Amino acid sequence: MSMLVGDGLTHRFGSEPAIDNVDLVLDTGEHMAVLGDNGAGKTTLLRILATALRPTSGKLTIAGLDAFRERRRIRHYLGYVAHAPGLYPALSARENLEFFCDLQDVDRSRVAEAMETVGLASVSHRRAAELSRGMQQRLAIGRAILHDPRLLILDEPDASLGADAADLLAGLMRGRTAVLATHDHALANRLCPRTLVLRHGRSLGTATHLRVVR
Amino acid sequence: MSPLRVALAVARKDLRSEWRTREVVPALAQFIILALLIGNFGFQIDSRNATSIAPGILWLALVFAGLVAFGRTFAAEREQASLEAMLMTPASPVAIFAGKAAAASLLLIVCEAVMLPALSLFFGTPFSAQVVAAVLIATVGMAALGCLFAAIVARVRARELLLPLLTLPLWIPFIVAGGQAVQSAMGLPGSYSESISLLIDFDILFLVLTSLAARFVLDE
Numbered sequence: 001m002s003m004l005v006g007d008g009l010t011h012r013f014g015s016e017p018a019i020d021n022v023d024l025v026l027d028t029g030e031h032m033a034v035l036g037d038n039g040a041g042k043t044t045l046l047r048i049l050a051t052a053l054r055p056t057s058g059k060l061t062i063a064g065l066d067a068f069r070e071r072r073r074i075r076h077y078l079g080y081v082a083h084a085p086g087l088y089p090a091l092s093a094r095e096n097l098e099f100f101c102d103l104q105d106v107d108r109s110r111v112a113e114a115m116e117t118v119g120l121a122s123v124s125h126r127r128a129a130e131l132s133r134g135m136q137q138r139l140a141i142g143r144a145i146l147h148d149p150r151l152l153i154l155d156e157p158d159a160s161l162g163a164d165a166a167d168l169l170a171g172l173m174r175g176r177t178a179v180l181a182t183h184d185h186a187l188a189n190r191l192c193p194r195t196l197v198l199r200h201g202r203s204l205g206t207a208t209h210l211r212v213v214r
Numbered sequence: 215m216s217p218l219r220v221a222l223a224v225a226r227k228d229l230r231s232e233w234r235t236r237e238v239v240p241a242l243a244q245f246i247i248l249a250l251l252i253g254n255f256g257f258q259i260d261s262r263n264a265t266s267i268a269p270g271i272l273w274l275a276l277v278f279a280g281l282v283a284f285g286r287t288f289a290a291e292r293e294q295a296s297l298e299a300m301l302m303t304p305a306s307p308v309a310i311f312a313g314k315a316a317a318a319s320l321l322l323i324v325c326e327a328v329m330l331p332a333l334s335l336f337f338g339t340p341f342s343a344q345v346v347a348a349v350l351i352a353t354v355g356m357a358a359l360g361c362l363f364a365a366i367v368a369r370v371r372a373r374e375l376l377l378p379l380l381t382l383p384l385w386i387p388f389i390v391a392g393g394q395a396v397q398s399a400m401g402l403p404g405s406y407s408e409s410i411s412l413l414i415d416f417d418i419l420f421l422v423l424t425s426l427a428a429r430f431v432l433d434e
Binding site: 088 | 215219220223224227230231234235294295296297298299300301302303304305306310433
């Protein structure tokens, strides 16, 4: 069954198309990497897939539901790691996640598990502002999995994660459908059997990882 | 999750952040004291004219303090890119808006707790429950409107300029009715109860309108 279907997704900022007529289909449990140079449209595409941005035209279906009409419902099982961590600097790591547990309507006991998963259990009392960039990124990933989502949309989550980024992400993506935008071709090859290549907002098509060329 | 619980969680988060950073309240309290001082030195205040000048100074200080307090509510979220994370949850945007407006109102009320005794001290005007009630009732509607426009302008670069331009015209009814209520509470002619009724009407009207609009402002 298809978890995510994008049909003719287009988004314009002014007259410039950031994403131009992109089609994609992702089956349940499948992982797909999105590759492309800076400005290719990766973040715009991922924001659309995460329902954070409404496309100018085109249709997005997630788990059989119209993604923008049923946005609130879909967000119960969608986890999104955005380009910026988007944390509350004055709150501790634990308090950040507890707050999002309240908004996600999940039990706060999930916080300890999420902290453990992203390797932040020992610093959960520290304020987000005191954490390194990599730790903040881990905390943002922990926030995205609090509600145990079936679909993960990851926008360059490896940007400052360090050496064990691939293992961490592999663990998170296991058993879930995932879209991963990255500049790291080796990481994309390792984690995603399929790759979508974007150039100037247009899809150059999808391919298996062995055939990806720049 | 119930909208009330979401609103409480958002308000608690904002108040906790403010308690730890002390970013808004000390600066606003200082601004209010300075505004009252300037008003005090700028006018020839005596026992005969204090009650007619003080309400004007009070609303002037309150309006500008409110603009800062409400402007920060969404600007800070945008700057730290946390608003999108919050809106990506299934929580109702209206509840998120209500929580933020409630927290900003509480911060302004803390400043009002400094302002009203200071007004009485500097201008020798009576400090009564009626004055406090008028200011608090006006704060509710002003907060709803101020936060709505703060959410709208948070995504543009010239937000500090746009927020007063959009908000001040719609705050005029509160300033007029609130000014009349405070003046009559200080012993000047005018019906206190009529002014308070008008303020409550404005509160209801703008609370309904902003809660209807908040969904569209925050969703897109």
